[in-house]
Amino acid sequence: MITEKVLIRVGHSPDPDDAFMFHALANDKIETDGYQFVHELQDIETLNRRAFDAELELTAVSLHGYAYLTDTYAICACGASMGDNYGPMVVTRQPGTIADLKGKTIAVPGTLTTAFLALNLCLGGKPKTPSRESHVSGDAGTFKYVVYPFDEILNVVERGEVDAGLIIHEGQLTYMNQGLHLVVDLGKWWMEQTGLPLPLGANAIRKDLGPQAMQEVTKYLRESIEYGLDHREEALGHALKYGRDLDDRKADEFVGMYVNDWTRDFGPRGREAVARLLEEGHKAGLIPNPVNLEFIAG
Incomplete structure (x- = not known):
């Protein structure tokens, strides 16, 4: 008798670190017994918003996005993307300082991204429209923002359509190719503020699967x-x-930044970093409720 396999729909970003992480599952390199994994590749902001409807059994999420998902998802103890003294960056056409960003219009990759949360913490921003609500532009008080797909942000900055861009993924290694200048590395800024790595993304697993399946x-x-x-x-x-735009050496470097020992397991310090980030977000009024964290070991 053939037992039907349990379908696990997996959402992750179409970028090198997620592709590296999910290679074995996507290409049948490991035995998954009674489970069938089907992969859906979308940008992280789309995945954050799909998670509100609990569409996927296993999905990449921003830690900022996870603050709104604790009723339906738990965090996998493995699969973290941590910025250990590096992370999302703000770039401009001309050299500048953090203070120069005040009052400017910044292109961002989504309001539920951890990058956006960190940007607001850094600039003292407090968006007038809550992050959970889907919108394409807004006012954070200390700066204005416009939402763009993450892979378009370098181009709109280069063309002068915005004053600055908040970049994630491989843009952190390629922005200089377009003549742009780094204003602040938010991972470095966070490390200076807290002594902790900046937890950016995680994999969340749906609670209705039950403890054993999770x-x-x-x-x-x-x-x-x-x-x-x-x-x-x-x-x-x-x-x-x-x-995109990465040669073999750069791709290897980028994967090494975000798939490493932190990815094997958050560990005590990684969990502390997640708790601290979400606590600071709540204290700043950027996250409406305190976040109760639940990690699933496997």
């Missing part, structure tokens, strides 16, 4: 991460398909 699916995610780290060249070959 642990088993998290175990397969961990095995996929371990496979990539143990078969780096092979996994990089898969990741390169998603490395």
Whole structure:
């Protein structure tokens, strides 16, 4: 008798670090027993908003987005993207300082991204429109913002359509190719403020799967991460398909920034960093309610 496999729809970003992390699951490199994994690739802001409707059993989320999802999702203890003294960046056409960003219009990759939360903490912003509400532009008090797809932000800054851009993913390694200047690295700024890495993204697993399935699916995610780290060249070959404007060396560097020991497990310091970030967001009025964190080991 053939037992039907449990469908696990997986959402993650079409970028090299997520592709590296999910290579083994996407390409049948590990045995997943009674589960069938189907992958859906979308930008992180779209995945954050889909998670409000709990569409996917396993999904990449921003830690900022997760602040609104605790009723339906828990965090996998593996699969973190941590900025360890580096992270999202604000770039401009001319050199400038953090103070110069006050009152300016900044292109951002989504209001539920952790990058947007960190930007507001850095600039003392407090958006008049709550982050959970979907909108394309707004006023954060100390700056204005316009939402763009993450892979368009460098171009709109270069063309002068906005004053500055908040960049995530591989743009952190390529912005200088378009003659742009770094104003602030928010991961470095956060480290200076707290002594902690900046937790950017995680994988969230839907609670209605039940404790056993949540642990088993998290175990397969961990095995996929371990496979990539143990078969780096092979996994990089898969990741390169998603490395916009990255050569092999840059792709390797980028993957190393966001798939590493932090990705194997948040660990005590990583969990402390998540709690501190969301606590600071709540204290600043950027996150409406205190966040109760739940991590699932696998």
